[in-house]
Structures are given as structure tokens and as C-alpha cells.
Amino acid sequence: MTNPPPVHEAAHRRDWPSYFDRMQGKPPRDTVLKAIDLFGEIDPSNPLHVVDLGCGDGRDSVPLLNAGWTVWAQDGSEDGIARTRARPEIQAALENNRIQINHANFEGLQVPKADLVNASFSLPFCPPDHFQALWTQIDAAIAPGGRFSGQIFGDRDDWAIIEDRSHFTRDETLKLFDQYILESFIEEDRPSRQSESMHKHWHMFHIVARKRVTAS
Ligand SMILES: C[S@@+](CC[C@H](N)C(=O)[O-])C[C@H]1O[C@@H](n2cnc3c(N)ncnc32)[C@H](O)[C@@H]1O
Numbered sequence: 001m002t003n004p005p006p007v008h009e010a011a012h013r014r015d016w017p018s019y020f021d022r023m024q025g026k027p028p029r030d031t032v033l034k035a036i037d038l039f040g041e042i043d044p045s046n047p048l049h050v051v052d053l054g055c056g057d058g059r060d061s062v063p064l065l066n067a068g069w070t071v072w073a074q075d076g077s078e079d080g081i082a083r084t085r086a087r088p089e090i091q092a093a094l095e096n097n098r099i100q101i102n103h104a105n106f107e108g109l110q111v112p113k114a115d116l117v118n119a120s121f122s123l124p125f126c127p128p129d130h131f132q133a134l135w136t137q138i139d140a141a142i143a144p145g146g147r148f149s150g151q152i153f154g155d156r157d158d159w160a161i162i163e164d165r166s167h168f169t170r171d172e173t174l175k176l177f178d179q180y181i182l183e184s185f186i187e188e189d190r191p192s193r194q195s196e197s198m199h200k201h202w203h204m205f206h207i208v209a210r211k212r213v214t215a216s
Pocket residue numbers: 011016023029053054055056057059074075076077080104105106107119120121122125126127
């Protein structure tokens with residue numbers, strides 16, 4: 001019997017329906033959970049706002065809603081947006097106007113103001129000639145004292161040679177966050193756990209960072 005292809009193979013091909021099928025039931029990303037934790041309990045009379053960029057099938061939007069956030073979720077995949085909408089927690093939040101779901105690409109995106117911008121495993125899929133504009137939008141959207149959570153993919157990752165992917169060296173990544181305090185910065189630089197025939201080298205930075213209140 002042959003093993004099914006690893007889930008990263010679907011992401012490699014941008015086959016998002018297969019990716020979501022394979023990721024179904026997975027817990028929220030550690031970076032978003034860390035950010036939720038760092039903000040602490042939310043006063044319901046003063047809700048906090050999060051932008052969930054490349055929200056996929058809504059995996060991270062749900063714990064944010066459960067923690068009392070209002071959510072502006074965005075993804076370029078029609079299938080991802082449909083799966084996000086179909087989640088019971090999201091349907092309830094749509095009825096209460098606690099979530100806005102946007103089917104939109106990163107290219108040309110206007111990012112609204114937020115206390116947190118979460119981008120889990122999505123920014124590497126922004127084409128490089130659009131990354132700087134997107135990053136400028138992200139940085140401008142985050143309020144002083146607000147946070148970013150998510151991943152930047154590194155230059156030693158196997159996908160760094162793919163033309164439409166955005167990858168950065170460690171120094172370039174740190175430069176993106178030079179006006180932020182790094183609350184968690186974990187570099188992963190390792191071979192995949194699959195067999196040799198399904199090998200991928202992963203290089204990524206898992207980041208939770210707080211925007212400085214005054215520029216240094
Ligand atoms: C690896 S998935 C991550 C999904 C989810 N955030 C998670 O952590 O499971 C990458 C997501 O980025 C979205 N994406 C890829 N390229 C995009 C683009 N150019 N514009 C908007 N979304 C895009 C995909 O549709 C997909 O949902």
C-alpha cells in the first residue's frame with residue numbers, strides 16, 4: 001500500500017481544498033494561542049479587533065471569537081471561505097456581527113486597523129512583488145501596543161526557490177520587526193518528518209511580536 005502524499009504537497013501545489021481536507025480537525029496554531037494569551041481577558045464592553053490574514057478554513061478565527069475578539073477574516077480561496085462560513089461558531093458570530101469574512105487576495109489588499117494581525121502559514125504565499133505593499137498594510141494596521149502573530153518562511157526552506165513565494169533570511173525577518181518587541185521568535189530549520197521520497201526541508205520563523213508604543 002502506498003502512503004498518501006504529505007499535506008505540504010497540497011500547499012506546494014496551492015491545492016487548498018485538499019490541504020483543508022487533510023488539516024480538518026487540527027487545533028489552532030500555537031502562535032495565535034500565544035497572542036490570545038498575551039492579551040489576557042477581554043472586557044466585553046471594549047472588544048479587541050483582529051485581522052486574520054489567509055484564514056484558510058477558519059482554524060484560528062474560532063478561538064479568537066471564543067476569547068471575545070471581533071474578527072475580520074480574509075482568504076483568497078473560495079473553498080476556504082465556504083469552510084470558514086460553515087463552522088457553527090462562525091455562523092453564530094455572523095449573526096451577532098462579530099465577524100466579517102472577506103474573499104480577497106493579498107495582492108492589493110487594504111488591511112483594516114486592528115489590535116492583532118494574525119497570519120498563520122499564509123504570508124509565504126503572497127507573491128514577492130506584492131509582499132512589501134502587504135507588509136506596509138499590515139504594519140500600518142497594527143495599533144501601537146498591538147501585536148502580530150504568525151509565520152515568515154526562511155531562505156533555507158525548500159520552497160524558497162519557487163518564483164511566486166516570499167521567503168526571508170533571519171536578518172531580513174528581524175528587520176521586518178525592528179519596531180516590535182519579539183515576545184516569541186522560534187526558528188525551525190529541519191527536514192520533514194516524512195520518508196525520504198516525501199522529503200521537504202522546512203525553514204520558518206514562528207513569531208509573536210508587540211508593536212512598540214513609541215518608535216525607537
Ligand atoms: C497554508 S494555508 C494556511 C491557512 C490557515 N491560516 C492555517 O493556518 O491553516 C495558506 C492560506 O493562504 C491563502 N492564500 C494563498 N495565497 C493567497 C493569496 N495570494 N491571497 C490570499 N490568500 C492566499 C490560501 O488560500 C490558504 O488558505
